[in-house]
Amino acid sequence: MDETPGLRERKKAATRAALHEAALQLAIDQGVDGVTVEAIADAANVSRRTFSNYFSGKEEAIFHGDTVRLRRMLELIRAQPADDQPWTALTRAALQLAEETYLGNEEWLTRRRLLRGHPSLAAHQVAAFAVVERELAAELAERLSGDDVALRARVLAAIFLTTMRVAVQDSTEHPDRPLLDVVAAALAAAAPA
């Protein structure tokens, strides 16, 4: 395997990460509405035009972290044993991700909390979770059999993702309760018959 994906790719990843970080921090400091794309680009030492080559708007930049985590979750799901029950596989992957996320980045939830409740952000978060829906449905279709596999896979994917979203949102509103707890409880409440 290729350890280094090439200089070009590494630079792009760095720029993307810098823009994300700048967007997040500025949004926290000045409020989402108080930040301009230009300010974000400046903070990341890049032109405003380049920002547009990476993200389609500041909200997308702010939620880049979620996008990355969601992709990671897809990986984890694909890595689950093929003969697990689908919901079991999803639950395991979700708990693994929650653990990883929490260990690797303790301040994650704290920073989230600082931009909670903004309506346009909430809308974008919902959308961010929905983006991987089709990909996840395709994966789940492989693990299902019987009638209506396509529809059932889609429903399962949507349910799972929306449950994760609710767990995360709920976590930002109840700082006292461990993330793993909330995720586990939410997934248990959502488990299909």
Added chain:
Amino acid sequence: MDETPGLRERKKAATRAALHEAALQLAIDQGVDGVTVEAIADAANVSRRTFSNYFSGKEEAIFHGDTVRLRRMLELIRAQPADDQPWTALTRAALQLAEETYLGNEEWLTRRRLLRGHPSLAAHQVAAFAVVERELAAELAERLSGDDVALRARVLAAIFLTTMRVAVQDSTEHPDRPLLDVVAAALAAAAPA
């Protein structure tokens, strides 16, 4: 009860409906990206500025119909017997709404199909469904007992709404299958344990 909510309110409702209708039709005719807010306002005989007093963007205007239907669904859910199992109440309400929607407006799905697959629209649709999530959660909390009522109500609300969204999206992609069928199958697949 007051039959007439007053001239002012009726006019507002009419303007809103006209803007929605214009937005929908123009988006179908010229493509979502080809339509400007100004064109929509013109078609509804209203100034561009007034459009902004009603909707925050063309996507919101396009999905106004969904918003109305979702509010109607909330009503139907509240009207279900208080001692029904929550998921039973939700299922009944959903099927009633599907019937109403289909009977009252046969071309609804047909027109939807014409603007399927546009990414920015998909994102807004997801958001439109998520808007009522908290309201629905509050209603469902009344019907639950035991531990973690708040979280479980929220998860249930989110699951239900996302399932309805998937059913509708799936319906626009499979014109042959009756909407009621798809809704019933989706809700069955989503039913929590």
Added chain:
DNA sequence: TACAAAACTTGCCCAGTAGGCAAGTTTGCC
């Protein structure tokens, strides 16, 4: 190592957009 092709950045540009403000108009109510 050299160098052409591909990919990326940037500045310039423009049409579209949200929303503040103030003047004019319509509706509700006594």
Added chain:
DNA sequence: GGCAAACTTGCCTACTGGGCAAGTTTTGTA
């Protein structure tokens, strides 16, 4: 009738997304 509240409109401005073309960096190949 007449006043107050609500709504519409035009004007204005800062911000945005994305097309284009020129300049720069990386990559693959010879």
